[in-house]
Amino acid sequence: MARMFRLSQLPRALCIAFLLVAFKSHAAEGPWQANWIAPTGESETNSWWCFQKTIELPAADAASPAHARIACDSKYWLWINGELRVFEGQLKRGPTPRDTYYDHVDLTGAFRAGKNTLAVLVWHFGKEGMSHKSSGQVGLLFDGAIGAKTLLSDKSWRARRHPAYLSTGEPHPNWRLPESNIGFDARLELANWQTAPTEGDSKWVAASEMGPPPAAPWNKLIPRGVPLLRFSTLQEYENAADLPRISDGKPIVARLPYNAQVTPSLEIEAPAGLTIDLRTDNYRGGSENSVRGEYTTREGKQAYESLGWMNGHAVVYSIPPGVKIHALRYRESGFDTQLTGSFRCNVPALNTLWKKAQRTLYLEMRDNFADCPDRERAQWWGDVTLELQQAFYALDPQCATLARKAILELVGWQRPTGVLHAPVPAGNYDSELPMQMLASVGRQGFWEYYRHTGDRDTMVAVYPAVKSYLALWQLGDDGLVVQRQGDWTWGDWGTNKDLPLLYNAWYYLALEGQRNMAQLCGDSAALPRIDERRARLKSAFNKTFWTGTAYKSPRHEGPFDDRGNALAVVAGLAPPEHTEALAEVLSTNQHASPYMEKYVLEALLRLGHVDSALLRMEERYRPMIDSPVTTLWEGWGVGEAGYGGGSYNHAWGGGPLTLLSQYVAGIDPLEPGYGRIRIAPSLGPLRELECVVDSPRGKIRVDVAQDQSExxxxxxxxxxxxxxxxxxxxxxxxLEADNQVVDIPSLRQGGESRLSSQESKIVGGTITSVGVDSLSLSLGAGAHHLRVKKPPKR
Known part of the structure; x- marks a missing residue:
């Protein structure tokens, strides 16, 4: 078990990151007026609690704007007058090791003149996990206003435990998950409790006041900073017409349209006391138990939705024989972002790979970016670094809020010693993976977020934490980085890992990220030391590791490591004269897992070997491309044939999505936030492609085609x-630019082209430079059409 630090040791980065950034957008909301409330009795693991409040409103107030700040531990569902208004509210706990998130909910239009009943169902996890830090106490906070009238949680609210929600027997979820299985005994159901009067019912008691924020154990409240989940109505399964109307006792496999986050439902007619099991075909995804549901029937016709989300390609219902089935349905839910990015080319395999990567990415987004939606649901930063890169090409700009939350959490959990660690938030895991931390704070992590968003405030907020962490790293007398072991020296899954190459390249990238942030934040005093370290390391790296044909550390006994050589290219450690030798190494060595494969492919693209990159991409991903599974895998196989748990839900395998959009379609921000962008398609063997990127300024669309003549x-x-x-x-x-034939006489004569200001002007922009094999133009916003007609071959 890894060392756990004391929660009383408040990380220094808390004040920096959260007070400056997280509170900024909600500073105008004013002080808290409500009290935390809790039911009487023990806060048991996997317990469900009902809260209710009735208010009278005049017509004028009912029609007024209504808003509420709501918090709990751990999840809640909100009804107003019997209508579901929030589905699975509240983020898993842990913006810092001590504190709690809260929701801001718009309730305008939810109330009516006269009597209104507000009902909240709270699910208290009551245990730790790799994505949640338990407070140990069930509680609810509701701080609302309807026009000029306040609606505040206090002892006037009524509360009780929901008796139908129970813990199941074995098998239970694995230790990494804070969620438990959900058992529900319909014989104990509280019928219509969301609207039924509670007066005179002795089981409903006055809630206990626990004090206003920052009352312990929830402490400071931090705005969630990400949208509430989006959720569908109950949907029919793909094979709904073929599902049985009377169960024969065999498992019923109800197919989903793709791998999705769902809550299954049923409408049946049955005698009392039968048990129905609900799980997905992915219950053992990652080779360990995920979550499932159990439903115990009451007499007669009944309906139920199991509220604990699960994922898979199908929901498997185990219903006792003879039960009459009226309907089996599901509700899809997930992070509130749209899949607005796209990529299509003339190679169907690459299109399939891009779409599967997009689907996998979305599956890893909910309360946080996750490694997988089944075994862990944990925010490992090696995964997050790759996921946030993909998100900016695959999704709408709202995805940036989840990336920002992840960044703030990483520094919010920084140890007093300066060490960063992940996954966070977490209550039962506390390990530093040094190379993942270097990746997170460097050019490929935090700085990539800034490039795509232009969010300077967040960079300023987290820069001190980055500087503090990198101060722990030192160069040795030989100019190479001193390898910090951390808690887990993990560089990648698989074999033949040349760790000295990886350590030094990741550190070099981290220094680049720090340098960029130092300039942005005005820390000019830090630049000389950063530059000196980068220069020393680059010189020592090439002197120590270059063999004449590839990079290899002196004690590495295996073949050349594609990962380490690739990262040397991506980091900028490899000089141009090594291009062809490194391209050969990266084309012939295949040791990387899908996690590091992104960097191998990126290195080939950076070296200009587009054909080799696309060939390797198709070859390595072929089993995933051809698989009926709609998502990408943790390893090159599934289960025992894979790595780790062998999950087939791992977005770290989605690197090709980023690369096809950024390098092959050639869309890349030159200024943070997309004020200036680079469009430099490199199709290689492709004949055509279409790509859409939904930037913070709007959608960017590129359509490219090429043949032998143009x-x-x-x-x-x-x-x-x-x-x-x-x-x-x-x-x-x-050149034809927007139907204008552009005359470039000096180039056609074969000399060096130096265009006059008049010659450089074209409709909608200018020609900025002309080279032997490329032409550069600067174009304003709007639609543009360019055509280059090649001269006939002689």
Missing amino acids: FRLSLQTPAGVVSEVVIPWCPGAL
Whole structure:
């Protein structure tokens, strides 16, 4: 068991990150007026609690804007006048090791003139997990206003334990999950409790007041910073028409349209006392138990939805024989973002890979970015680094809020010693994986978030934590990084890991990220030391590890490690003269897991070997592409054939999504937040592609086609975006820009082109440079169409 630090040791980064950033957007909400309330009795693990409040409203107040700040431990569902208003509210606990998130909910239009009944169902996990820090106490806070009238949780609210929700017997979820199985005995159901009067019912008692925020054990309340979950109505399964109407006792496999986060429901007619098991086909995803539900029937016709989400391609109902089935349905829910990015080319396998990566990414997003939605649901930062890169190309801009939350949590959990560790939030795990931490704070992690969002405030808030962490790392007398062991020296799954290469390359990338942040934050005093370290390390890296054909540490006994050589390229440690040798190494060595494969493919693309990158991409991912599974895997196989738990729900395998959009379609922000972008398609063997990126400024669309005679590019950009476009060119070629034939006489004559200001002007922009094999243009916002006609071969 890893060492656990005392919760009384408040991380220094808390004040920096959360007081400056998290509170900023809600500073105008005013002080808390409500009290935390709790039912009487023990706060048991996996307990469910009902709270109810009735109020009278005049017509004027009922029609007024209504808002509430709501918090609990651990999840809640909110009804007003019997209508579900919030489905699974509250984030898992842990913006810091001590504190708690709260929701801000718009309830305008939910109330009516006269009597209104507000009902809240709270699920108290009551145990730790790798994505949740338990407070140990069930509680509810409701601080609302309807027009000028306040609606505050206090001792006037009524509360009771929901008797139908129970813990199941074995098998239970594995230790990593804070969620328990959900058992429900319909014989004990509270019929219509969301609206039924509670007066005179001795089981409903006055709630106990526990004090206003920051009352212990919930402590400070931090705005969630991400949207409430989106959720569907109850949906029919794909094979609904084929599902039985009377159970024969065999498992009923109800197919979902894809791997999804769902809560299963049923409408049946049965005698009392039968037990129905609800789980997905992915219950043992990652080779360990996930969550399931158990439902015990009452007499007659009945309906039930198991509120603990699970994921898979199908829900498996085990219903005793003879039970009449009226309907089996599911509700899909998840993080509130749209799958607005897209990529399509003339190679179907790459299109399938991109779409599977997008589906996998969305499956890993809910309360936090997760490694997988089954075994752990934990925010490992090696995964997050890759997931946030994908998110900016695959989803709408709202995805950035989850990335920002992840960044703030990482620094909010920083130890007093300066050590960063993940996953966080977590109550039963506290280990530093040094290379994952270097990846998170460097160019590929925090800085990538800034490039795509332009969110300077968050960078300023977290920079001191980054600086503090990197101060723990030192260079040795040989100029190479001193390898910190941390709690788990993990570089990748698989074999043949050349760890010295990985340590040094990750540290070099982390220093680049720190340098960028130091400049942004005005810490010019830090720059000389950073530059000196980077220069020393780069020199020592090439002197110590370059063999003449590849990078290899002196004590590494295996073949060349594709991971370490790739990261040397991505980090900028490898000089141009090593290009062809490294391209050969990366084309012929295959040791990386899907986690590090992204960097191998990226290195090939950076080296200009697009053909080799796409060939390797198709070859390595072929089993995933051809699989009926709609998501990507943790390893190159599933189960025992894979790595770790062998999960088939792992977004770290989605690197090709980022690379196809960023390098092959060539869409990349040049200025943080997409004020200026680069459009530089590198199709390699592809004939055509279409790509859409939903940037903070709006959608960017690129359509490219090429054949032996010409290259065509259509570009659509939103207002306020300047595009620096790079397209193929050769002496004697002819350029058409927005139906204007552009004359470049000096180039057609074969000399060096130096265009005059008049020659450089085109409709909608300018030609900025002309080279032997490329042409650069600067184009304003809107639609543009470029065509390069190649000269006939002689």
